[in-house]
Each structure stands twice: as C-alpha cells, then as structure tokens.
Amino acid sequence: xxxxPFPETFPWxxxxxxxxxxxxxxxxxxxLNTSDVLTNGEHLRxxxxxxxxxxxxxxxxxxMGLTEPVNxxxxxxxxxxxxxxxxxxxxxxxxxxxxxxxxxxxxxGFKAFRMSIxxxxxxxxxxxxxxxxxxxxxxxxxxxxxxxxxxEPLVTxxxxxxxxxxxxxxxxxxSRKMIDIFEKYAVTVFRRYKGKVKYYLTFIEIxxxxxxxxxxxxxxxxxxxxxxxxxxxxxxxxxxxVKAAHEIDPDIQAxxxxxxxxxxxxxxxxxxxxSIMEQQENLFYSDVQAGGYYPEYIL
Numbered sequence: 001x002x003x004x005p006f007p008e009t010f011p012w013x014x015x016x017x018x019x020x021x022x023x024x025x026x027x028x029x030x031x032l033n034t035s036d037v038l039t040n041g042e043h044l045r046x047x048x049x050x051x052x053x054x055x056x057x058x059x060x061x062x063x064m065g066l067t068e069p070v071n072x073x074x075x076x077x078x079x080x081x082x083x084x085x086x087x088x089x090x091x092x093x094x095x096x097x098x099x100x101x102x103x104x105x106x107x108x109g110f111k112a113f114r115m116s117i118x119x120x121x122x123x124x125x126x127x128x129x130x131x132x133x134x135x136x137x138x139x140x141x142x143x144x145x146x147x148x149x150x151x152e153p154l155v156t157x158x159x160x161x162x163x164x165x166x167x168x169x170x171x172x173x174x175s176r177k178m179i180d181i182f183e184k185y186a187v188t189v190f191r192r193y194k195g196k197v198k199y200y201l202t203f204i205e206i207x208x209x210x211x212x213x214x215x216x217x218x219x220x221x222x223x224x225x226x227x228x229x230x231x232x233x234x235x236x237x238x239x240x241x242v243k244a245a246h247e248i249d250p251d252i253q254a255x256x257x258x259x260x261x262x263x264x265x266x267x268x269x270x271x272x273x274x275s276i277m278e279q280q281e282n283l284f285y286s287d288v289q290a291g292g293y294y295p296e297y298i299l
Contacts, residue, residue: 012112015114015115015154021092022118023089023092023093023096024095025086025089028134030118030124030132031126032165034160034214036164038087038088039084040087045063046064049078050079050084051072053073069214070222074221088161095138102145105149105151111151114156114201115142116157127163139193143196154199157200157241160215161215166181168220171218171221172213174222176233186241187244187248190248190252199254204257206289231285258283258285
C-alpha cells in the first residue's frame with residue numbers, strides 16, 4: 001500500500017474549552033454559567049451542584065453523575081457554597097495568561113486552535129439587549145494573538161456552559177425562547193469577529209444532552225420528553241446560526257460535533273444488531289444536523 005502523507009496544509013493543533021481553561025469567572029463583567037456552579041469531584045464523591053429555594057430557604061445539592069440526567073427540585077436556584085472547590089472558576093487562568101499560552105502553542109507548531117467562547121462573557125445573563133463590550137474585547141485580543149502567530153481559531157459557541165440565568169428563568173433549552181436568544185448571541189459573535197474567525201462549531205457534543213442535560217443544555221427540570229424537546233430546539237438554533245453565519249460572511253464554515261463512542265454487536269443475531277442500533281441512537285444527531293431529517297428508528 002502506498003503511503004499517503006498528510007498534506008502540508010493540514011491544520012495540526014490542539015483544543016480547549018472555556019469552562020476547563022479560561023478562568024476569570026467574574027472578571028470583565030462575565031456572568032455565572034452552569035459550569036461555574038459545579039464543584040470538583042473525588043474518587044468517592046461525584047461532582048455536585050448546590051441549590052437553594054428562595055421561598056422556603058431549603059438548601060440541598062444534586063450529584064452530577066455520568067449516566068443519568070439530573071432533575072432539580074422545582075423553584076430552586078443553583079448557588080455557590082462556601083468551602084467548596086469550583087474548578088472552572090480559575091481553571092488554568094487563560095484569561096490572564098493567553099499571550100504566554102498562545103506563544104507556547106506557536107512554539108509547539110500549532111496551525112489551529114479549537115477553543116470555546118464563554119457565552120456568559122458576551123451576554124452575562126444570556127438575554128440582555130446589549131452584549132458585554134469587555135467580553136467582546138477579550139476575545140478580540142485572543143484572536144489577534146492567534147493570528148499573529150499564524151494559528152487558525154476554530155471556535156465553539158456552546159461548550160458545557162450556558163448563562164445560569166437562562167437555566168433558572170427558562171429551564172434552559174427546554175424553552176423555544178432559547179432559539180432566538182442563541183441566534184442573537186451567535187450573530188453578535190459572527191459580526192464582531194468577521195475576518196478573524198472562519199471556522200465555528202455551534203454545540204459541543206450535542207448528543208450528551210441525554211446524560212447531562214444541565215451542563216449541556218441548562219435543563220433543570222427534566223424528563224425524556226423535555227430532553228427531546230430541548231435537543232430539537234438546539235437543532236433549530238444551530239441551523240439558524242449556521243444560516244446567519246453564511247449570510248454574514250460566505251467564507252465562514254460552521255459545523256457540528258458529537259461525542260462518538262462505538263459499540264459492536266456480540267453476534268450477527270438480528271436481536272444483537274437491533275440492540276446496537278438502540279445503543280448507538282446518539283448517531284441520529286448527525287442525521288438531523290447533516291441531513292436535515294430524523295431517521296425513522298428514533299421517532
């Protein structure tokens with residue numbers, strides 16, 4: 001077999017997420033998001049989100065597992081609890097060290113850098129009339145620094161953090177109001193960074209709404225029906241954002257991203273094959289976003 005080397009233009013690089021990397025969680029008038037209220041975990045204790053009911057003064061917490069969505073009591077508000085560690089609040093402090101970090105990326109030979117914008121840095125509450133200029137200026141500086149070294153930014157709009165206010169006020173993406181709110185945020189970003197950013201992802205691992213609907217979609221009160229509605233709203237929001245991106249700048253390429261984990265049937269028995277189809281139902285997300293339809297088996 002003849003070897004096929006990667007072309008010289010292949011964009012080797014690396015990736016981060018604002019909630020794991022950026023820090024500066026209340027600087028520059030940034031608002032709280034869903035990741036900011038998630039504690040650290042330990043080998044014997046999952047990560048937690050503490051909450052308070054403002055009417056009854058009742059307090060409690062929900063554990064963030066990896067297999068089942070969390071269902072908060074109705075009417076509660078996630079709060080920060082004294083004495084707990086919140087990793088995303090400081091993270092690795094890219095907010096204060098982005099110039100040093102990007103210089104190191106250039107030294108490593110990066111040609112591309114996938115990063116996410118913190119939605120609550122641009123719209124602290126999520127549904128304001130005007131964007132936060134300090135947040136916009138921060139990312140202007142980041143993109144300028146990347147381009148100075150010839151590093152192409154690939155930007156995710158929503159990566160496991162939405163403004164906390166949207167989760168509390170609307171139950172996150174369970175509400176169709178989120179479609180227009182997200183489109184406004186996306187359009188603000190596309191217009192501001194036109195000529196600086198050509199590549200976008202709308203949602204990171206959109207299919208993980210099935211197992212962590214709070215972080216992925218800000219959904220606090222949930223059910224299978226609510227999650228189905230939530231992801232449908234995200235599909236519509238994503239499509240409207242992509243359409244707007246192409247209208248604002250025809251050079252923009254906007255796509256999607258899934259968490260992909262393949263399963264294999266134990267035998268060729270049809271029941272095993274059907275079971276695998278059920279296990280891999282997360283693949284229908286790509287059918288909707290790339291093909292524009294829901295496959296029959298998921299309906």
